[in-house]
Amino acid sequence: MPDTKITQLRSPQLQHQILLSRYLRGQQQEREPLPTDRSRKPYTEGIYRLFHTPVPLQLSQRLRPPLMLSTHIRSMASAASSFKYIIVGAGNAAGYAARQFVHHGVKPGELCLIGSEPYFPYERPALSKGVLMNPKARLPGFHTCVGSGGDRQSPEWYTEHGIIAKLGKPVTSVDATAKSVVIDGGETVTATEAVILATGAEPIRLSKTPGHDLKGIHYLRENDDGVALADALQANKDKWVMVVGGGYIGMEVAAAALTVGCKVKLVFPENHLMPRLFTPDIAKHYEKVFKDKGAVFFNNGRLCKAFLGDDQAYVRGAKICQNGQGDIEEDASLIVVGVGARATTALFKGQVDMDQRGGVVTDATLATSVTGVYAIGDIATYPLKMYNNRPERTEHVQNARETAAHAVDAIMTGSNEPYDYLPYFYSRIFNLSWQFFGENVGDNTVIGDFDPKLLSVWVKDGKVHGIFMEGPSADDTANMKNVARDQPALDLEAFRQCKTVEEGWKLLL
Ligand SMILES: Cc1cc2nc3c(=O)[nH]c(=O)nc-3n(C[C@H](O)[C@H](O)[C@H](O)COP(=O)(O)OP(=O)(O)OC[C@H]3O[C@@H](n4cnc5c(N)ncnc54)[C@H](O)[C@@H]3O)c2cc1C
Known part of the structure; x- marks a missing residue:
């Protein structure tokens, strides 16, 4: 932006943010005086050192740690208390909403993002698919919208677009009718046009299980959880890590732990992995991969009954009840609990x-x-158009992305177009990657044996309702979407006779 345009901006904070952003991008010449915002308090010492270090830094180094930058931006913007639009919760969906606001030409200073994590929106699935195993997978590397092939909206992207970010403190009360929120019991922020609630979900905690407050018990939802767990896995190489929960978080964490070099015990009461989606026939293929890598399963009626600690209040294992056959004690130097999530909506x-x-x-x-x-995102219970508008709440990233764009379209254009989501889920473990579209109702059949693919369909009343594939290509994904939408008729007996995934596809297309 030319300097004349910058000085035309009304808010000195915005002028300052743009200059600061240029500086961070190296567009502001190093010998020029550093941008300072004289209308605000001086930088904290940490911020001062960050920007005044005599050693030339790479951009990524300058941005570390994100908390400093976020705190800085918050302090610059704290005077503003009224915005056209507010987003409460600065997570996955919020990042996509911000992108859509920019797409519709939101003006500098009109949009405010409020989030309790001290980070700009990021792709949450990267926590279990990258952060846990790869020390290089750290913010700012996976800010939205890289997960869907979009631009990486780094902190300076928000600055450049004049989006005010108030990060690192939670909203503590909401007055929906007044479209106003209070941050951390202090500042009141009001929207003149629209408020978007995007507070996501939080892990269900085993807070009634004896020993739940021992050190070394981890949950995984936020970036800080991911980094702490990654460090803990590194510190527990060659030791037993217990993963409680057999859903996708449990599977991904168990895979990460094995990849890092830990030994893994998986504890969950159901008789197979991913019980809400997989059939036993699908699950057995993934279970074999885990078992081949040395994972030990404690499932089929077995529950974590108590966490056991040592004299340093550090977890040393768990007591597992065995389906009415007495309890056993299993050692583990680290425990990760992934037993589901619930919507973070108490405020509303x-x-x-x-x-x-x-x-x-x-x-x-x-x-x-x-x-x-x-x-x-995760908190919205919306009418699912393709299934007769039945109320649906979906804790999946694609839904977070699409609801975000849809709501912003409605706000900015007045569109009444109904949200039309195609239920979708995916996960990645080791070198495997699966996708699912539609709903898992009716009879299920599996073709293939990870050689390298596997194809599975759910058929109800003679029509395909759900389709699952391990190792899909881009073409397979496109075809899966069509099948889930169109629900073609399928002769299940003929499908069962197919020897290969390719033969199966011929009956579906
Ligand atoms: C480890 C992990 C792996 C995942 N992998 C997959 C996957 O493979 N596939 C898939 O489809 N989905 C996956 N998901 C789910 C996906 O990440 C979520 O569906 C998505 O993040 C939802 O976006 P959201 O914006 O609604 O919530 P979130 O991304 O959780 O963002 C909500 C934000 O609001 C903040 N917040 C909450 N309360 C307040 C408050 N009072 N004030 C201010 N801020 C607040 C939270 O701190 C958070 O930053 C995964 C989730 C996790 C945790």
Whole structure:
């Protein structure tokens, strides 16, 4: 942006943010005086050192740690208390919402992002698929929207677009009708046009299990959890790590632990992995991969009954009950719990209509029961158009991305287009990668044996309702989407006779 345009901006904070961003990008010449915002308090000592170090730094180094930059931006923007648009929660969905606001030409200073994590929005799935195994997979490397092939919206992207970020402190109360929120019991921020609620989900904690507060018990939801767990896995190489929970978080964490060089025990009560999606026939292929790598399974009715600690209050294992056959004690020097999540919506109770499971009920444009207030991502219970508008809450990243874009379209253009999501889920472990589209209802059949693919369909009333594939190509993915949408008729007996995945596809297309 030319300097004349910068000085035309009304807010000195915005002028300052743009100059600062240029400096970070190396566009501001090093010999020029560093941008300072004289209308604000001086930088904290940490910030001062970050920007005044005599050693030329790479951009990535200058941005570390993100907390400093976020704190800095927050301090610059704290005077503003009214914005056209506010997003509460600066996670995965919020990053995509910000992108869509920019796409629709939001003006500098109109949008404010408020998040309790001290980081700009990032692709949360990267925590279990990158951060745990790869020390180079760290922020700012996986800010939204890289997960869907979009631009990486680094902190300076927000600055350049005049998006005010108030990060590192939670919203502690909400007045939906007034479209205003209070941050950490202090600053009140009000929206004149729209508020988007995007507070995501939080892990269910085994807080009633004896020993739950021992050191060495981890959960995985936020970036800090991921980095702490990555360090803990490194420190526990060649030792036993216990993963409690057999869903996708449990599977991905177990795979990461094995990849890092830990030994793994998996504890979950169901009789196979991913019980909400996989059939036993699908699960057995993935279980074999884990077992071949040395993982030991404690499942089929077995539950973690208590965490056991040493005299330093550090976890040393767990007591597992064995389906009515007494308890056993299993050693582990680190335990990771992944037993599901629930919507982070306690703040919104009594403010907007909610369902019994804590979802914020929306219409087909993601609008809540209060005018001008929208809900996106994991918290939104929306009418799922392709299944007769049945209410659906979806804790999946693609839904976070798409609800975000859809709600912003409705806000910025007045569109009444109904949200039309195709249920989708994916996961990656080791060198495996699977995708699922549709719904897993009806009879299921599996073709193939990871050689290298596997194809599976759910058929109800003679039609395909759900389709699963290990190792899909881009063409396979496109075909899977079509199958899940079109629900073609399928002769299940003929499909069962197919010897290869390719033969199976011929019957589906
Ligand atoms: C480890 C992991 C792996 C995953 N892998 C996959 C996958 O492979 N495939 C898939 O489809 N999905 C996956 N998911 C799920 C996916 O990440 C979520 O569906 C997605 O993040 C939802 O986006 P969201 O913005 O609704 O919530 P989030 O991304 O959780 O963002 C919500 C943000 O709001 C903040 N917040 C909460 N309360 C407040 C408050 N009071 N004030 C301010 N801020 C607040 C939170 O701290 C958080 O930063 C994974 C999730 C995790 C944790």
